[in-house]
Amino acid sequence: MLPRFGQDFEAELPSGSAVGHCCRCSRSEGVWQLQNLAAYGDSEDAWVYLGSCSLWVDIGEKESWNSVCIDADFLTALLDGAGQGGECVSLFHIHPRSMLAGNRIYPPAANDIYSLVNLKRILREKSDAEITAYVLDGEGVWTYETTDLFESSYFQNQRSWQRCCSASDLAKEQYANFMLDYCTLVEPATSDIALSQRMKIEAYILRSRALGIEVSYTPH
Numbered sequence: 004m005l006p007r008f009g010q011d012f013e014a015e016l017p018s019g020s021a022v023g024h025c026c027r028c029s030r031s032e033g034v035w036q037l038q039n040l041a042a043y044g045d046s047e048d049a050w051v052y053l054g055s056c057s058l059w060v061d062i063g064e065k066e067s068w069n070s071v072c073i074d075a076d077f078l079t080a081l082l083d084g085a086g087q088g089g090e091c092v093s094l095f096h097i098h099p100r101s102m103l104a105g106n107r108i109y110p111p112a113a114n115d116i117y118s119l120v121n122l123k124r125i126l127r128e129k130s131d132a133e134i135t136a137y138v139l140d141g142e143g144v145w146t147y148e149t150t151d152l153f154e155s156s157y158f159q160n161q162r163s164w165q166r167c168c169s170a171s172d173l174a175k176e177q178y179a180n181f182m183l184d185y186c187t188l189v190e191p192a193t194s195d196i197a198l199s200q201r202m203k204i205e206a207y208i209l210r211s212r213a214l215g216i217e218v219s220y221t222p223h
């Protein structure tokens with residue numbers, strides 16, 4: 004059993020949250036530790052790295068083998084506490100490799116993409132922080148970003164999606180459209196047994212681009 008990343012360090016963090024382990028180390032050291040969790044762990048988790056203070060903070064909650072929720076309120080409180088304008092926040096979350104068999108690939112899932120665009124919207128409203136997002140799959144790094152095409156197709160005129168129950172009919176319709184397009188156009192690339200792993204990655208990237216999602220993959 005691997006030690007949980009960050010448990011050995013305590014720092015001043017916003018209170019009243021289920022998240023909040025933190026760790027002060029370099030970006031490359033933190034990525035290395037999280038890749039180990041992705042390679043051998045059994046659940047997803049999410050962390051942010053604040054480059055200005057070399058601080059890693061756990062912002063994942065409700066972790067399971069195939070999903071993790073990101074506490075946006077905690078993240079905005081954290082950025083307020085950091086008190087630095089224009090912070091560049093790197094959001095990392097892990098896809099545990101041991102939970103899926105075969106030569107599948109482990110790219111950002113539909114909900115990862117929707118929660119990123121939602122988080123970007125919340126941060127834009129509450130701070131001037133920029134966010135970049137990564138999935139670590141134990142063997143490489145997926146970088147993903149939504150473009151204007153995505154926002155105009157699936158996120159137009161939406162306030163943050165976080166309060167699902169108060170989402171407008173338009174927001175619900177756009178979300179449903181995205182899930183349908185992702186599941187029919189993009190997702191099949193991740194498990195097509197006719198494709199090699201490399202071809203799956205290329206197909207996933209190309210099909211994502213058609214929906215306004217820019218993805219790249221860098222193996223270690």
Ligand SMILES: [Zn+2]
Nearest residue numbers: 096111112115
């Ligand atoms: Zn994910």
